[in-house]
Amino acid sequence: MHRGVGPAFQLSRKMAASGGEPQILVQYLVLRKDLTQPPFSWPAGAVVAQACHAATAALHLHRDHPHTAAYLRELERMRKVVLEAPDETTLKLLAETLQQKNIDHKLWMEQPENIPTCIALRPYPKEEVSQYLKKFRLFK
Structure with a gap:
């Protein structure tokens, strides 16, 4: 195998060779859009930092x-999708749904204000989590 092709890609190729589709892992983030608007009006950098955290x-x-582990082995091939939730209530409802469905995630709380700002899922194959995220648009 040539350089630059790591174990996660090799696993995907094995799956494809055995008739299965390659698993593309995606880390989804859902970020509160209202934080960029009045009355909050957070600067873009502060909002981006919430997603990073x-x-x-x-x-x-x-x-x-x-x-x-597979996602982190392929640093050059990481895929993230950043979606927007309109407000805190919507973000919290999503967190509850993910918890009920045993979807691994982290609800980030900005401190010391204790404000929920973003949900990040661990890397998942898209098809495993898309049903919970389909109502959210790409963050703009």
Whole structure:
């Protein structure tokens, strides 16, 4: 195998060779859109930092999961999708749904204010979690 092709890609190729589709792992983030608007009006950098915190925390919390390990072995091939939740209530409802469905995630709380800002899932194959995220649009 040529350089630059790691174990996660090899696993995907094995799956494809055996008739299964390659598993593409994606880390989904759902970020509160209302934080960018009045009355909050957080700067873009502060909002982006919330997504970074949530993503890092989710990866750390689930570092021993095989999907997370495979995702981290392929640093050059990481895929993230950042979606927007309109407000805190919607974000909290999503967190409850994910908890009920045993979907590994981290609800990031900005401190010291204790404000829920972002949900990050651990890396998942898209088809395993898309049903819970389909109502959310890409963050703009």
